[in-house]
Amino acid sequence: MPKTIAEKILSAKAGKDVSPGEIVVVELDAVMAQDGTAPLAIKVMNEKFGGERVKDPSKVVLVIDHTAPSNNPGTSELHILMRKFARRHGCRLFDVGNGICHQLMVEYGYAYPGAVVVGADSHTVTYGALGAFSTGVGSTDAAIAMMTGKLWFKVPEALKFNLTGKFKEAVMSKDLILTIIGELGEDGATYMSAEFVGDGLKDMRIDSRLTVSNMVVEMGAKVGLMPADEEVMRFVEGRARGTPKPELTYPDKGAHYKDEFEMELEKIEPMIAKPYSPANVVAVDELEGMEIDQVFIGSCTNGRLEDLAVAAKILKGKKVADGTRCIAIAASRNVYTEALKKGYVETLTEAGCLVTFGTCGPCVGAHYGVLGPGEVALFTTNRNFRGRSGHRDSKVYLVSPATAAASAIEGKVVNPRKYLNQRIRDIEI
Incomplete structure (x- = not known):
């Protein structure tokens, strides 16, 4: 069968x-x-x-x-x-x-x-x-x-x-x-x-x-x-x-x-998951202009080299908006080391990001960016349940690293195409 x-x-x-x-x-x-x-x-x-x-x-x-x-x-x-x-x-x-x-x-x-x-x-x-x-x-x-x-x-x-x-x-x-x-x-x-x-x-x-x-x-x-x-x-x-x-990883014809x-x-657009569920998803354009307090680029979902490279490409020569905090956490020491060699860490730091590595941190509300009451944040993590990343009255929106980095520049939600006109696969990592 x-x-x-x-x-x-x-x-x-x-x-x-x-x-x-x-x-x-x-x-x-x-x-x-x-x-x-x-x-x-x-x-x-x-x-x-x-x-x-x-x-x-x-x-x-x-x-x-x-x-x-x-x-x-x-x-x-x-x-x-x-x-x-x-x-x-x-x-x-x-x-x-x-x-x-x-x-x-x-x-x-x-x-x-x-x-x-x-x-x-x-x-x-x-x-x-x-x-x-x-x-x-x-x-x-x-x-x-x-x-x-x-x-x-x-x-x-x-x-x-x-x-x-x-x-x-x-x-x-x-x-x-x-x-x-x-x-x-x-x-x-x-x-x-x-x-x-x-x-x-x-x-x-x-x-x-x-x-x-x-x-x-x-x-x-x-x-x-x-x-x-x-x-x-x-x-x-x-x-x-x-x-x-590898032969076990291909489904049989007729399975x-x-x-x-x-x-x-080609029909996929930049998307965003609203509080308090990863399934509460709309197009980024629907929330464009919403002000944010914090951006977090990292976690087991989006803390890899490609993610940091995309964020660095968008933030290069720019600054994180006044009043907005931007945290970037590489998923491992190895990822951080590669990002350091390629200049991504320097770029993100110069843009005003707090850059570190090797911890889940803000994702689980442990440290490095625990949210306070009423704060609004864009996270590249996988969950945005009430109170998971800080105060239960804070709000986490889930986005891609591209959307997160672009939004950090303006301190509000923006479509990443405003700052990136390349396909991700075409970006040299």
Whole structure:
């Protein structure tokens, strides 16, 4: 029977043909937990399962990124717990300053075509852009995964998004995924595999693809998968900690999808998600002129090199508007180092941005830009729930890095085409 990408990967891992709705138990290629979830997983291992034990330390990754560096003694205690656990079991710990968990899992080869990866973080779906069946789990499931090296899954039904054409000037992949979430709603893909195929993928670098997969969970999807084409294989070469299986990442001809969507990239416009939902999406033009207090360019959604390059191109020779704060946070030390070499950090700093790296910061309301009552902000993050990034009366609007940078110049929402007349794929990174 013809299979979707999700069905092919899980069938290969289970050693048998599987179908939607079936429960399978499979070996995992990696397990990840961050400082907001790892301490609870460790507690579960100790209190519910009679003590800590790790099946395969080489496949367990802990990351301190959400509140990094620590902002209070209580958080510091949790970080200490993670460090002790990692030393005791010999698993990988990315300590403060290394980067955001999802960027690190990609950079260091824990995610690759055909792999099955779980993380105690909902945005683990990001790695689907590399053809990995990757999904978020709770801390209890993460504990079981670390202890046994296995986990159960219900084989998901699938939605197919056929991407064609090319983006217009100043339109980014963030605008594409906001458009899709706006159309399907927060629960339009609940426990489904969102699978993106078609020639339109060629118009997106790996950075752009990761943004799309990162946000499929905002419409309820279990995974967000893309084929491992030549661009993906070039990226994972020399990184992958297992054997990539690109053949598993292409759906079979005639595979059954619950629904199929034709997405013509040239029709996508700059979009914005209004409070308090990533699905509350309208065109940027509808809110043009709305004044803003803060701009944040970064996070596991849009803190990669391409994002900083686009922001720097727009802000070069310009200044952030008086009365508006602009924060740019590279998703990892490696991204920051490359941005430093290419002059993006200097450009953003000269424009008046606060530039740093390796932390979730404002996204989760930890530090580096927590919003106060009544403040309005443009974030390139994935969520804008009430109170997530500061005071519950603040408002976060989700946009692309291009829209964020352009709006920072004027201190109000503007269409990025006012400052960028190039297609993103044509910009030299």
